[in-house]
Amino acid sequence: MSRCVTLIPGDGIGPEVTQAAVDVVAATGVDIEWEVAEAGEKTLRVSGTPLPDSVLESIRKNRIALKGPITTPIGSGFRSVNVALRQQLDLYASVRPARAIAGEGTRFPETDLIVVREATEGLYSGVEHWVDREHTAAETVNIITRKASERVIRFAFELARREHRHKVTAVHKANIMKATGALFQEVFREVAPRYADIAAEERLIDNMCMQLVKKPEEYDVIVTTNLMGDILSDLCAGLAGGLGVAPGAIYGDRIAVFEPVHGSAPKYAGQDKADPVAEILSAELLLRHIGEREAADRIWRAVWETIAEKKVVTYDLALPGYTARPVPPSSCSAMAKEIARKVPLVDLTKPMPRAASVEKGAIDPHLEA
Numbered sequence: 001m002s003r004c005v006t007l008i009p010g011d012g013i014g015p016e017v018t019q020a021a022v023d024v025v026a027a028t029g030v031d032i033e034w035e036v037a038e039a040g041e042k043t044l045r046v047s048g049t050p051l052p053d054s055v056l057e058s059i060r061k062n063r064i065a066l067k068g069p070i071t072t073p074i075g076s077g078f079r080s081v082n083v084a085l086r087q088q089l090d091l092y093a094s095v096r097p098a099r100a101i102a103g104e105g106t107r108f109p110e111t112d113l114i115v116v117r118e119a120t121e122g123l124y125s126g127v128e129h130w131v132d133r134e135h136t137a138a139e140t141v142n143i144i145t146r147k148a149s150e151r152v153i154r155f156a157f158e159l160a161r162r163e164h165r166h167k168v169t170a171v172h173k174a175n176i177m178k179a180t181g182a183l184f185q186e187v188f189r190e191v192a193p194r195y196a197d198i199a200a201e202e203r204l205i206d207n208m209c210m211q212l213v214k215k216p217e218e219y220d221v222i223v224t225t226n227l228m229g230d231i232l233s234d235l236c237a238g239l240a241g242g243l244g245v246a247p248g249a250i251y252g253d254r255i256a257v258f259e260p261v262h263g264s265a266p267k268y269a270g271q272d273k274a275d276p277v278a279e280i281l282s283a284e285l286l287l288r289h290i291g292e293r294e295a296a297d298r299i300w301r302a303v304w305e306t307i308a309e310k311k312v313v314t315y316d317l318a319l320p321g322y323t324a325r326p327v328p329p330s331s332c333s334a335m336a337k338e339i340a341r342k343v344p345l346v347d348l349t350k351p352m353p354r355a356a357s358v359e360k361g362a363i364d365p366h367l368e369a
C-alpha cells in the first residue's frame, strides 16, 4: 500500500532538489504517493499568502512531509513560512546531523555530530517591535519556557541513547543572559541526571564555536536554543562538507517534516546547479522514520559512493577542496540520476561507510512507523 507524504517544493532551488529527492526515492521502489503542497513566494503571488491553510491541512493529515527551502524576505515582507510552520504544527525539535561524507569537501573528515535545536521559541518567537516612530531602536523578546526547554532537552538525550551516542552538550549563554540562559541551563541540569548512561556537559556559545572549528570530533549531540542552534547547525554543516550535503528533520509529537539545512539559494534557482544531496539525505531520514530502513541504507550508500568516486558531483564537491583533485562539475539532475542509478546496485552486505550516525538515523522518539 502506498504511503501519502506531503511534498513542499519550495522556492529558489527547492523545486530542483526536491525533484532529485523524489527520483532517488523512486529508485528504492518504496511506494510513496507525494501530495504536492505549494508554499512560499509563488503562492504569495497567486493566492495572497505564502502559507495557505491547505499546506498545513495536508501535513496534519499525512503527519509526514518532505520540504524544500522557502525564501524569507530580509527586513520586510511576509514573516518566515518556516518559522510559522514550526509554530503552527508545534514542531519543536530540529535535528541536523553533520556527517562528513567520504572526506570530500571538508577539512574535518571525522565530523559526525548532531545539532538538536529548539524550534518554537527563543529569539524567533516573533515578539518584536520598533521602540519609536523614527526607528532608532528596536526590541526582540527572547522567550524561553521550562516546558519547551525540557521537551527538547529530553528529546536530545533520548536521541543520544537510541543512537548509541555518548555525550550531550548543552549550549547557552547563561553567564550573560541571566534569566533566559539560566533557565535553559537549569532545566538541562535537572534533566541530565535522568540519563546516567549519557555524559552531559555545558558550553557557552562563544567557546563552543571556537571548540567546534578546532576539534569537532569531540562533540556528539549538541542541544541548544533556537537562534544559537540555527547558527551552530550551519557552522556544523560547513565542517561536514557544506550546506549542499547537510540534511535535517524537524519533529513534533505527531508530525515530522524533513528538510535540508540550506535555504533557497536564489542565485542558483533554475540553473540545475545546486547540490541535491542535502535534500536526498533528508528523504533518507524520512524513509528511516517510516520504517524503510533498507531503502534508506541504499540511499546513504549510493550517496557515499557517488561522492567518494567524485565523477558525477555538483560544483561544491567538484572543487579541488582538500583532496586536491578537481573535476568538472555536474548538474543537480545528473548527480541525482547517478545516485538513483546506484541505489538498486549497491552492496548492502558490505559494512556501511564510516559515518555510523546514519545507521543510527531514525530519529523519532514519538511516532510509530
Ligand code: NAD
Pocket (backbone or CB within 6 Å): 013, 017, 068, 069, 070, 071, 072, 073, 082, 243, 244, 259, 260, 261, 262, 263, 264, 265, 266, 267, 273, 274, 275, 276, 278, 316
Ligand atoms: P542559502 O542556504 O540559501 O545559501 C547560502 C549559500 O550556500 C548559497 O549561495 C550557496 O553558495 C550555498 N548553497 C546552499 N544550498 C546549496 C546547495 N544545495 N548546493 C550548493 N550550494 C548551496 O542561504 P541564504 O542565501 O542566506 O538564504 C536564501 C533564502 O533562503 C533566504 O530567503 C532565507 O530566508 C531562506 N532560507 C530558508 C530555509 C528553509 O526553508 N528551511 C533555511 C535557510 C534559509
